[in-house]
Amino acid sequence: MRLVADGATPTSRLVLVKDLETDDGYAFELASPLFLAAGDRITFEDGRLVVVRAKGARLSPAGAWSTRCGPGSLCRR
16 A cells, blocks of 8 residues: 555545655655554654654654565665
């Protein structure tokens, strides 16, 4: 599923996220899987993932950036 990380576009349904890949080949790997509920919004602020819950609560799940090195593989950045 394609998620828009602009901080304004809400998710349309419940989604389990393990990593988020950008259009330019980078990926943000979460330390543990995260459920995004319908209406949650995501953005990146200062290189960190920020989730804004539908009710306004903000959280920054732990994770690290990596690059895609080949099909299905991740390399730490």
